[in-house]
Each structure stands twice: as structure tokens, then as C-alpha cells.
Amino acid sequence: MPGTRLGVTVRVRHPPMASLHDRPAFEEQRLRRLSKHEASSRHILVRNAAARLLTMRASVRASRVEFIALGIALLVGLMVAAPVISLAVTALQPAVDIWPHLLAYVLPQSLRDTALLLAGVGTLTLLIGAGTAWLVSSHDFPGRALLIWLLPLPLAVPTYLSAYVYVDLFEPLGLAHRTLTLLMPAAEAVHWLPHLRSLPGAVLLLALVLYPYVFLSARAVFQAQSADAIEAARTLGAGRFTILRRVILPMARPALAVGVALAALETLNDIGASEYLGVRTLTVSVFSTWLNRGSLAGAAQLSLVLLGFAALLITVERIGRRNANVEFSAENPRLRPRTKLAGLKGSLAFAACLLPALLGFIVPAAYLLGESLRRSLAGRIDPSLWRDALHTVTLASIATALALMLGLIVILAARWRPSRTATAAVSVAQLGYALPGLVLALGLLAPLLALDGAIATFAQSIGLASPGLLLMSSGGAVIAAYVIRFLAVPTGLLKAGFERIPRDYDDSARAAGASRLVTLAKIDLPLLKPALLGAAILVFVDCLKELPATLLLRPLNVDTLSTSIYQYASRGSFEEGALAALIIVAASIPPVIWLTRFSDLPE
Amino acid sequence: MSRHRAAALAFVAVLLPLQAGAAEQVNVYTYRETKLVQPLFDAFTKDTGIAVNVISASSGLEQRIKAEGANSPADVLLTVDIGRIDEAVQAGITQPIKSAVIDETVPPRYRDPDGHWAGISMRARVIYASKERVKQNAITYEELADPKWKGKICIRSGQHIYNNALFAAYVAKYGEEKAEAWLRGLKANLAQKPSGGDRETARDVAAGKCDLGIGNTYYWALMMNGDPDKKPWAEATRVILPTFEGGGTHVNLSGVLLAKNAPNKDNGVKLIEWLAGEKAQQIYADANYEYPIRPGVPLNPTIASYGRLTADPLPIAKIAAQRKAASTLVDKVGFDN
Numbered sequence: 021m022p023g024t025r026l027g028v029t030v031r032v033r034h035p036p037m038a039s040l041h042d043r044p045a046f047e048e049q050r051l052r053r054l055s056k057h058e059a060s061s062r063h064i065l066v067r068n069a070a071a072r073l074l075t076m077r078a079s080v081r082a083s084r085v086e087f088i089a090l091g092i093a094l095l096v097g098l099m100v101a102a103p104v105i106s107l108a109v110t111a112l113q114p115a116v117d118i119w120p121h122l123l124a125y126v127l128p129q130s131l132r133d134t135a136l137l138l139a140g141v142g143t144l145t146l147l148i149g150a151g152t153a154w155l156v157s158s159h160d161f162p163g164r165a166l167l168i169w170l171l172p173l174p175l176a177v178p179t180y181l182s183a184y185v186y187v188d189l190f191e192p193l194g195l196a197h198r199t200l201t202l203l204m205p206a207a208e209a210v211h212w213l214p215h216l217r218s219l220p221g222a223v224l225l226l227a228l229v230l231y232p233y234v235f236l237s238a239r240a241v242f243q244a245q246s247a248d249a250i251e252a253a254r255t256l257g258a259g260r261f262t263i264l265r266r267v268i269l270p271m272a273r274p275a276l277a278v279g280v281a282l283a284a285l286e287t288l289n290d291i292g293a294s295e296y297l298g299v300r301t302l303t304v305s306v307f308s309t310w311l312n313r314g315s316l317a318g319a320a321q322l323s324l325v326l327l328g329f330a331a332l333l334i335t336v337e338r339i340g341r342r343n344a345n346v347e348f349s350a351e352n353p354r355l356r357p358r359t360k361l362a363g364l365k366g367s368l369a370f371a372a373c374l375l376p377a378l379l380g381f382i383v384p385a386a387y388l389l390g391e392s393l394r395r396s397l398a399g400r401i402d403p404s405l406w407r408d409a410l411h412t413v414t415l416a417s418i419a420t421a422l423a424l425m426l427g428l429i430v431i432l433a434a435r436w437r438p439s440r441t442a443t444a445a446v447s448v449a450q451l452g453y454a455l456p457g458l459v460l461a462l463g464l465l466a467p468l469l470a471l472d473g474a475i476a477t478f479a480q481s482i483g484l485a486s487p488g489l490l491l492m493s494s495g496g497a498v499i500a501a502y503v504i505r506f507l508a509v510p511t512g513l514l515k516a517g518f519e520r521i522p523r524d525y526d527d528s529a530r531a532a533g534a535s536r537l538v539t540l541a542k543i544d545l546p547l548l549k550p551a552l553l554g555a556a557i558l559v560f561v562d563c564l565k566e567l568p569a570t571l572l573l574r575p576l577n578v579d580t581l582s583t584s585i586y587q588y589a590s591r592g593s594f595e596e597g598a599l600a601a602l603i604i605v606a607a608s609i610p611p612v613i614w615l616t617r618f619s620d621l622p623e
Numbered sequence: 624m625s626r627h628r629a630a631a632l633a634f635v636a637v638l639l640p641l642q643a644g645a646a647e648q649v650n651v652y653t654y655r656e657t658k659l660v661q662p663l664f665d666a667f668t669k670d671t672g673i674a675v676n677v678i679s680a681s682s683g684l685e686q687r688i689k690a691e692g693a694n695s696p697a698d699v700l701l702t703v704d705i706g707r708i709d710e711a712v713q714a715g716i717t718q719p720i721k722s723a724v725i726d727e728t729v730p731p732r733y734r735d736p737d738g739h740w741a742g743i744s745m746r747a748r749v750i751y752a753s754k755e756r757v758k759q760n761a762i763t764y765e766e767l768a769d770p771k772w773k774g775k776i777c778i779r780s781g782q783h784i785y786n787n788a789l790f791a792a793y794v795a796k797y798g799e800e801k802a803e804a805w806l807r808g809l810k811a812n813l814a815q816k817p818s819g820g821d822r823e824t825a826r827d828v829a830a831g832k833c834d835l836g837i838g839n840t841y842y843w844a845l846m847m848n849g850d851p852d853k854k855p856w857a858e859a860t861r862v863i864l865p866t867f868e869g870g871g872t873h874v875n876l877s878g879v880l881l882a883k884n885a886p887n888k889d890n891g892v893k894l895i896e897w898l899a900g901e902k903a904q905q906i907y908a909d910a911n912y913e914y915p916i917r918p919g920v921p922l923n924p925t926i927a928s929y930g931r932l933t934a935d936p937l938p939i940a941k942i943a944a945q946r947k948a949a950s951t952l953v954d955k956v957g958f959d960n
Contacts, residue, residue, distance in 0.1 A: 125954035191823070192830030193856065207831040217818040298780075298818035300959070308782060310686060404657070465690050476694050488886065489694045572683065576650055576676040576696065579657070590681050591656060592822030593850065 085536045086436045090445075093433035096426050097445040100452045100504050103463025104327065110320035110466065118318040122309065130305040130322070133219060134329065137294070137301055138284050140223030141230060145283045148227065149234025150276055152373045154264070157242035160358040161366035167373045172232040172616050174380030176608035178565040180292025180586065181601050182229045183222075184594040185384045187296065190216050222297040226287055228380040233286070234279030236615070241275040242268070260359075277340035281333045288330055289456040291568045292586060302326040303456055303568075310462065323459040330454045385605055391598035404579070405600055412580040415495055415570075416563035419502035423559050424552065426503065427510025435518055436536060446515070450508040457568035460501055464573065468497050493575045501569035506562050510555040517551030518544070554618060557611045564604055647673040649890040652684045653701035655877070659911050660701065666906065667897050673890050685711040688882060697882040698891035701743075704784045706791075708740045708878040709943035717880045718888075724896040728917050732938065733876060742876035742939075743898050744907040745914040747932060748789050749872070751825045751836040751843060751860040762865045764793065764873065767835070768808025776812045777824045777833040781958035782950060785821075785839060788875050790949035792935065792942045796867065799948055806956045817959050822846065822853070829859035836860070839875075844912035844925040862929045871935030877913065 156167055190196045192210050200209035215221060253267045269276075294301045302322060310319035361369050395401055430449050434442040455463070472489040479487055491497050521544060529539040545552070567582045574583065581600040588597035653660055657679045664675040676696075678684075685707065688697045700717075702708050711717055712735070719738035726734075733742035750762055767776060779786065794802040814833035821838030825846060828836040846857035864872050879898060885891050897903055904915040908923050914932065915922075953959065 121951060121954070125951075129960070191826065192832060193826055197830065210830050210832055215815075218816070298816060298959075307682075310683065316686065316690075402658075469690055469692065473692065473694060488696050489691055492691065493696055571680065572687075574678070576678045578678070587656065587679070587681065590820070592820045595852075 086433070089429050089433040090437060090439075090442060092426070093430040093442060093445040093449075096430050096507070097448040099500075100448050100507065102467045103455060103460050103504065105463075106466045107320045107323050107327075107459065107463040110317055111324050113317040113320075118309070118315040119321070122318055122322070126305050126309065127322070127325075130300055130302045131325075133299050134288075134301045134303075136219055137222060137226070137299060138287055138329070140220070141226045141287045142280045142284055144223060144227035145231040145234045146276060146280055148231040148376050149279055149283075150238045150269075150272070152231075152376060153235050153238035153242050154268070155369050155373055157239055158358055159361050159369060161361040161369045163370040163374075167370070167377070169613065169616060170377040170381070171235055171373060172612050173377060173609065174229040175232045175612045175615070176605050177229045177381060177384050178292075178567070178582070178604065178608075179226055179229055179286065179290040180296070180567060180582075180589075181388075181605065182225045182380070182384060183216075183293035183296045184585070184589045184601075185387050186225055187216055188594055189383075189387065190214055217296075217298045219299050222294060222299045225297070226290065226293060227283075228376065230283040230286055231376055231380065232612075233282040234276060237275040237279035237282075238272060241272045274340040274343040278337050281337035281340065284333050285330060285337075285454060288326065288333070289568075291456075291458055292589075296589060302329070303458055306462070307458060307568075316462075319462060323462060326456060326459060327454075330456070334451065334454050385602075388598050388602040388605060391595045392602045395596070395598065400596075401599060402596065404584070405581075408579045408581050408584045408600065409603065411578050412564055412582075415498055415502070415580065416560050418495075419499045419506070419563050420556055420559045422499065423503045423507055424510050424556060427507055427514055427555065428552075430507075430511055431514045431518060432540070446511060449511050452504040453506065453508040455505065457501070457505060457566060457570075458572065460505055461569040461572040464497065464501055464504075464569075468492060468500065492573070495575050495578060497573040497575075498570055501573055502559075502563045502566060505566070505569065506559045509558045509562070510552075513551045513555040513558075514548060517548045521547050554614060557614060561608045561611045564607055647887075647890060648676060649673055649887050649894050650676045650696045650698045651678075651701055651894070652688060652697045652699070652882075653677060653679045654681065654684060654703045654707060655679065655701055662910055663898070663903055663906055666902060667894060670897065670902070671893060673893065675894070685714050685716060688716045689714045693884050695882065695884050696886060698885040698887045699894055700880045700882060702878050702880070703875075705788055705876050705878065705939050705943050706784045706946050708876065708880065708939075709946065711880050712739050716883050718883045718885070720879075720881045720892060720895055722892055722896055725899055728899045730916070730918070732936075733916055735940075740878045740880045741895065741899070742878050742916050744877045744904070744911070744916055745874050745934070746877070747840045747864065747872045747874045747914070747934075748785060748837060749840055749843075749929070750863040750865050751828050751838055752863050753828050753831075753834045754859055754861055756834045760863060762835075762863055763868050764789070764865050765805065765868050767812065767837075767865075768805045770808070770812070772812045772835060774812065774814050775834040776809065776837070777814055777827045777835070778809075778817055778837045779820050779824060780817045781806075781953035783820075785875065786837075787946055787949055787953075788942060789837075789873050790953065791945040792867075792873050792937060794945040794948050794952070795937055795941045796869070799952065802949070803952050803956060806952055806958060810956055810958050822856075825856045825860060829856040840914070840926060840929065841912035844923065847925055848912075864930050864932060866933070867935060871933055871937070874914075874932075874934045876916075876939060 152167075152171055155161075156164060156171065188194055190213050192213065197206070197209055197213060200212055203209075216225065249267055249271070250263055253263050258266070288301075288303060290301075291303050291307060295304050295307070302325060306319045306322045306326060309315055309322055427449070430446055434446050452460075468491050469489070472491050475490050476487060479485070491500070525543055526539055529543055530536075534542070564580075565582060567586060570580050571583050571586065574580070579587075581604055585594070585597035585600050585604075588594050651660075651664070657677065660677070660679070664677065668674055680687075684700060688695050688700065688711075691697070695716075697716075700711055702711070717739045720741060721738060725741050729741045733745070734740065752759075752762075766772075781787075781790070790802065790806065793805060797805070814827070819827075821836075821842040824836035824838050825843060827833055840862070843857055843860070843862050846853040866872050879895050881888070881891050881895065899917060901917065901920065904917040904920045907913045908915045908920055908926075912923055912926055914926065
């Protein structure tokens with residue numbers, strides 16, 4: 021769940037905190053400006069030398085740990101970049117026999133479908149997310165408090181589940197059809213059913229579960245609307261909707277861009293829903309080019325086109341995030357009071373906000389609950405469910421632990437020894453989520469197999485029996501994919517967490533003689549507990565829901581909850597996977613609630 | 624540090640069983656659904672004591688085996704379609720199965736003369752016809768392009784492997800030009816954009832969206848005898864065994880191959896021979912509703928009720944050779960659009 025990548029913070033401005041590092045330079049400059057007398061300068065120089073001596077002694081002692089951290093951070097950056105590099109290398113292989121065919125028949129259609137899907141999902145999530153956020157943040161109406169918790173819940177439903185559930189509900193002989201048959205003959209009722217297996221259907225179903233990205237980022241901004249700007253507009257004679265259009269929305273635009281970009285990235289990543297609904301996006305084409313047309317090079321080339329889209333979206337998101345931080349003065353935090361809506365207007369507002377939450381979360385959850393109950397009462401639960409759940413939890417736990425550790429090390433490397441390389445490593449580490457899972461898995465195949473081959477050769481050379489493909493057969497490949505894709509969560513959260521820890525703490529500890537590691541263990545980590553916990557929850561649940569990379573890289577005898585659901589759905593009997601799906605949704609609810617609380621301003 | 628050591632041990636302890644252990648093993652990569660093949664493998668383990676490790680996927684296994692290279696743990700590849708068989712052989716990931724048992728049991732038409740693969744069971748691609756709206760009892764594949772069926776046919780994606788094999792057979796019989804014309808005619812007769820699977824096709828026929836649906840023999844039988852929710856779909860339709868104009872229904876093979884770098888080669892051959900044996904063939908017929916490849920094994924009554932199957936005599940290898948052409952034609956006529 022990349023909600024933490026929303027990264028829209030509302031910062032209260034305090035006077036800049038000076039630290040031991042900053043003080044000499046800062047004061048030096050200030051004094052130089054105020055007085056050019058040599059006596060003062062000598063005084064400053066002596067003090068600076070003392071400060072430098074102190075830091076230098078400490079820094080020599082700590083440098084080994086710092087270098088190890090930097091080394092690991094660089095390796096992590098390399099690990100995240102490896103799939104992209106490998107894809108680029110594969111794409112360079114000539115795919116002569118297939119590329120003309122792809123160009124003529126596959127690429128135009130895929131580009132068109134992908135562009136339309138992204139545009140549709142982007143627009144719809146913007147309307148739903150921003151609209152509900154505005155209603156809920158700027159107005160008071162009965163049921164508002166409930167809606168604040170309910171509206172982000174569709175995040176708990178993976179995109180593929182939304183597709184499977186709604187198709188089941190609305191296809192011929194499904195629940196909707198059977199209900200309609202009570203009113204009219206079956207053959208006629210068929211024509212009333214919406215064609216969900218289409219591009220518009222896909223736009224609707226994806227938007228219903230992805231709008232919370234826009235909702236959460238919009239809400240963060242709308243919540244903190246300063247009263248001043250709006251009152252100024254009102255004194256100039258602007259009506260309510262003019263204020264919305266010309267004051268509030270422009271202020272919120274960067275945050276909205278972030279939300280829409282995230283929703284679009286998730287759309288690009290999705291393969292379950294697109295394939296099921298018959299929309300041939302680039303991701304689906306990558307899949308079918310590799311598997312049905314047997315061309316890895318062609319698939320790699322299409323993947324690079326896909327990555328181009330993703331890169332565009334990340335740029336939008338990054339620019340948006342930089343501009344999206346709203347600052348208002350801590351001395352006089354006047355938040356705009358909410359407009360009261362009563363009676364009919366209040367009920368309409370409630371209904372308008374309830375609808376997306378109903379369709380995006382309540383309906384799928386209720387369906388899954390119903391099907392699971394029906395099957396457990398009839399004793400038709402697949403016994404392999406518990407085995408699949410065990411595999412899922414094992415893989416997710418290991419990946420979470422690794423991601424947390426590596427994320428922490430990467431952030432520490434940048435914090436301990438700020439340098440361009442360290443900052444670059446952090447940025448690269450945070451880019452993993454932009455790689456669609458399928459593309460990531462394809463890109464990982466070559467490096468992982470090369471690594472496995474090297475391990476096997478090494479083992480044989482020292483006389484051990486060949487371990488076969490160690491990483492692939494042990495689930496290491498799946499774990500690697502999870503870590504690369506979800507590393508952005510711990511890095512983002514820990515970065516924000518560390519920013520709240522003043523540098524002075526570190527410096528005082530060092531001045532007292534503590535090593536980097538002791539400072540970390542005794543001071544930083546306890547303060548970071550909420551960020552660590554949040555990151556652990558989010559990564560764990562993201563791993564539970566992951567589908568495409570797991571499908572491709574999983575070892576013998578291993579199925580996860582999501583791959584088993586996918587296989588049921590491919591056979592046309594998705595309901596048999598209802599309990600597995602319910603487990604995924606139920607497990608995803610606590611993180612969404614945590615996320616809501618995390619981004620909510622205290623009232 | 625001890626916490627880390629414990630974590631590392633836990634890592635190894637949990638994942639090690641996922642790897643090949645010490646006892647007799649055979650590693651199977653299969654396209655068949657796990658639920659369908661698990662009874663087979665359990666019976667095999669009971670008979671021989673060899674444990675079966677399975678990975679099942681709906682696509683991509685031969686590419687994975689190829690990528691895994693010399694250290695691949697795959698012993699046996701179990702496929703659902705001749706296209707997959709052909710791709711595996713083309714990818715160079717197989718070795719000849721040298722087995723007298725297979726040579727005696729499997730008819731020469733359904734195994735590779737070079738010994739790289741052998742058919743284990745058969746299924747036909749047939750018509751699910753609406754009981755109330757379709758009166759005829761026989762139909763040809765060629766007739767499906769006839770304008771009289773305009774807006775009345777449902778089918779899954781033209782790129783799906785089962786359709787790919789059917790279209791490849793058409794290309795092998797009539798050549799690319801005639802096949803393209805036929806595909807255009809068929810496309811014009813579709814009631815809706817291709818989507819879903821064979822089961823959805825049967826559902827759409829039962830719901831009245833179309834009169835004819837194209838699907839495999841076992842799906843209908845599964846619906847008839849499986850989940851009671853799905854039975855009405857099967858009951859609203861009947862199965863017609865279509866033929867080509869020269870005679871013969873298009874059949875597809877479920878095949879088995881031996882991986883080139885199989886670490887447990889002997890166990891792999893044992894499994895392959897067992898799959899052609901009477902017990903396995905009976906399971907295929909009864910539990911999976913397929914046509915067994917071994918002569919003399921009785922059919923499941925539901926399958927037998929379709930009528931007598933006369934398989935298309937065109938050699939499988941010739942059909943497989945036209946798969947790429949068929950796939951290109953599907954793209955060219957915009958079949959899935």
C-alpha cells in the first residue's frame with residue numbers, strides 16, 4: 021500500500037533548528053556580516069576549530085560502520101536497478117521476426133487501450149476522490165465521522181478482486197440477472213446487464229478501488245485549508261463555487277496530482293483485472309508476447325515502453341509532492357470552520373459519499389463473506405487453503421523483515437554520511453514501486469538465474485552436490501521481487517520518521533562518546549517505533565496482495581492466496597476462492613485504518 | 624545478533640522443505656489445474672513411493688524451464704495442448720523418452736516419432752448448442768462462418784491456446800488465405816467481443832446471449848457433474864461434435880515431455896509410463912472427463928453421451944506447425960477487438 025508515498029505533509033513552521041554541524045558555519049556567516057573586526061574573527065576561528073576537532077574524532081571512529089552502511093545502500097540501489105538494466109539488455113536483442121508483427125497489430129491497440137484506461141481511471145478517481153474529500157473536509161453533515169473511516173477502505177480490495185466479484189455479480193445467470201428475472205423474462209433481463217468486460221467497465225471497476233489514493237491526498241490538503249485565503253476571497257465577493265474553483269483547487273492541485281499519479285501507477289501494474297475484463301493493456305501484451313508468442317525480447321521491448329509511461333507518472337508524482345507541502349503558521353493556526361449541511365442537503369451529501377465506499381468496499385466484502393459462509397456451511401472449503409495461507413504468510417514475513425532492514429540501512433547511510441551517492445541510492449531504492457510486478461519479475465529472471473548458476477558452479481567447485489537453483493527453488497526469487505517492489509514504503513516512512521528526530525540527539529550522543537550503532541539502538545529505533553510498525557504492516561499486506569510477480573517466480577509446491585484465487589478465476593470458478601479472497605481483504609483493513617489515522621490531522 | 628541468527632535458522636528451516644529433499648522425488652511442471660492432477664499424483668505416490676513435487680501455472684512454464692537452464696529442477700512437463708508441446712520441443716528443453724511401454728501403449732498418431740513427447744489424454748473442441756433455439760444435430764466447423772449464424776456465436780479469445788490449435792488445424796487443411804476468410808466470417812458472427820473462458824461461453828448460451836458456443840468436451844461434463852450452481856448452464860445446452868467437411872472432429876492432446884536436464888530422469892520416465900497405464904487412464908476418463916489415449920479404457924458416460932468421436936486424422940505435428948500463422952491471422956483480422 022503506497023499510501024505513505026502520498027507524502028503530503030502539513031508542516032508547522034518553527035524557527036530553524038541549529039545543530040552542532042550547522043552552528044559554526046551559521047554563526048560564522050552571521051558574525052562576518054555584522055562585524056569585520058579581526059578579533060571577532062579569531063574568536064570564531066578558534067571555536068570552529070574546536071567544533072571540527074570534536075566531530076572529526078567521532079567521525080574517524082564511526083567511519084567503518086558508515087562505509088558498510090553506504091556499501092549496502094549502493095548494493096540495494098543496484099538490486100532495484102537490476103531488473104530495468106536486465107530488461108534493457110534483453111530488449112536490445114533483435115526480435116526481428118516478431119517486432120513488425122507487434123508494431124502492426126499489437127502495439128497500436130495496446131497503446132490505445134492503455135492510454136484510454138489511464139485517462140479514464142485518472143479522471144474518475146479525481147472526480148470521486150476530490151469530490152468526496154471536499155465534501156467531507158469542508159462540510160459538516162450527519163454520518164460524516166463514519167465516512168472518514170469508510171471512504172478509504174476500498175484500498176483493502178486488490179484490483180483483481182474487484183473485477184472478479186463484479187463480473188460474477190453482473191454476468192448472465194449471476195445475482196443481478198436472477199434478481200431482474202423476478203421482474204421480467206430471463207432473455208430480456210440479459211440485455212439490461214452492464215457489459216463489465218469492456219474498457220468502460222474496467223475504468224469503472226478500477227476507479228472504484230483506486231479513488232482512495234486521491235481521497236487521502238486531497239483530504240490532507242483540504243483539512244488544512246487556511247481560513248485566511250478563503251476569507252480574503254470572500255471579502256472580494258467570490259461565491260462558494262468560485263472559491264472552490266479558483267482558490268482551493270489550485271492550492272490542492274499538486275496533492276491531487278500525486279493521488280492521481282499513484283492511482284495510475286497501480287492501474288499500469290494491474291494484470292488480473294485487465295486480462296479478465298478483456299482490456300489489452302501494455303501489461304497484458306507484455307504477458308502474452310512472452311508466453312503466447314514466445315518472444316522474451318519482444319516482451320522486454322514492450323516492457324520498456326510500459327516503463328516509459330511509469331516514468332512519466334513518477335515525474336508527475338515527484339513534482340507534485342515537492343509542491344504539495346502545505347505550510348501554515350504555527351502561531352495562528354486558523355482552520356476554516358466547516359459549513360453545516362442539514363436536512364436534504366446533508367442527506368444528499370451523505371449519500372453521495374457513501375456510494376463510492378459502498379461500491380468499492382462494502383459490496384465486494386459482503387459478496388466474499390456471503391460466498392465464504394455458504395461454502396463453509398456446505399463443507400466445500402478447499403483444504404489446500406491453509407497450506408496456501410501458510411506459504412503466503414511465510415513469504416510475506418521474510419520479505420517484510422528484509423525490506424525493513426534494507427530500508428533502514430539505506431536511510432541511515434544517507435543520514436550518517438550525507439553525500440550525493442547516498443541520496444541517489446535512496447532515490448533509486450524508492451523507485452521500485454514504479455515497476456509493474458510482471459515487468460519486475462521478467463527483469464529479475466536473468467540476474468537471479470545467473471546468480472543461481474554462479475552459486476551452483478561454486479558449490480560444485482568446492483566438492484558439494486549441486487544445489488540446483490537455490491534462489492528460485494527456495495522462494496528467494498519471490499522475496500527479492502517483493503523487497504524491490506515494496507522498499508519504497510519503509511524508506512519513505514523511515515525518512516519521514518528520521519526527519520522528526522532532531523540531529524541534536526545524534527550529535528549529543530556522539531559528543532558523549534556513543535558509537536553510531538549504540539545511538540541507533542538506544543535513541544533512534546525507539547523513537548522510530550511507530551514508523552517501523554507502520555512500515556511493517558503496510559509491506560506485509562502489500563506482499564499478501566501481490567499477484568503477477570508471484571505467479572511468475574514461485575517455486576515448486578508453492579501457491580499463495582493470490583495465485584490460488586487467480587487460478588480459480590481463470591477456470592471460471594472464482595467463488596471457490598472466496599474464502600482466500602476474504603482473508604486478503606480482511607488482512608488489508610487494519611493497514612488502511614492505520615493509514616487514515618496517520619494522515620488525519622488532530623481536530 | 625542472536626535474534627538474527629534465529630531468524631536465519633527459521634528462514635532455512637521453513638524453506639528447506641520447499642526444496643528437493645532426500646527421498647525419491649520427481650518434479651513436475653504442469654499446465655493442468657492442481658485440483659485435477661493431484662489425485663493422479665497421489666495415486667502414483669501410493670503405487671511407487673516416489674513423492675511428486677508440483678508447480679502448476681496457466682502459462683509460461685516452458686519459457687521458465689528454458690530460462691532456468693542446466694540447473695532446472697524440472698523432470699516432467701505435463702501440458703494441456705499441442706501448442707505447448709510444440710513450443711517445448713522447439714525451445715530445446717526436452718529429451719527423448721526411451722520407453723517400450725509408451726511405444727506400445729500410445730498410438731503412433733499421438734506421439735512424437737523422435738520420442739520427445741507422448742499424448743496422455745485427448746479432448747475435442749465442440750459446440751455447446753442451445754437446446755431450445757438450435758434444432759440441428761450436426762454441424763461443420765466451416766459452417767460457423769456462414770452468415771446465417773450472424774450474432775449467434777460465442778467464443779473465448781482467439782489467442783487462447785485451445786482456439787489457436789483449432790485455427791491452426793484449419794490453416795493446415797486449407798491454407799492461410801481460406802483460413803483468413805473463414806476467421807473473418809466467424810468474427811462477423813460473434814454475438815459479443817471474445818472474453819472469459821469456455822465456462823462463460825456455456826453460461827452465455829444458457830442465458831440466451833448466443834445460440835452456439837465453442838468449448839472443450841470436459842467443461843460441459845464438469846458443469847453437468849460438478850457444482851450444482853453450474854448445472855443449469857449445462858442443462859440448457861447440448862453438445863454437438865462438429866466435424867470438418869472432409870470428416871473428423873478437431874482434437875487436442877494433453878501431452879507429457881521429459882525435461883532435458885532432468886535431475887530425476889528415471890523417476891520421470893516411471894511417472895510417464897504410469898500415466899499411460901490403466902489406473903491413470905481410468906482416472907483421466909472418470910475424474911477429468913477426457914478421452915483416454917490408451918485403447919480399451921471405457922469412457923465416462925457423460926462423454927460417451929456426446930456421440931461417437933471420429934478424430935481428425937491430420938497429424939498433430941502438422942497442426943502444431945501452423946500455430947504461429949494462426950496467431951498472426953487472429954491479430955490480422957482483429958478477432959479479439
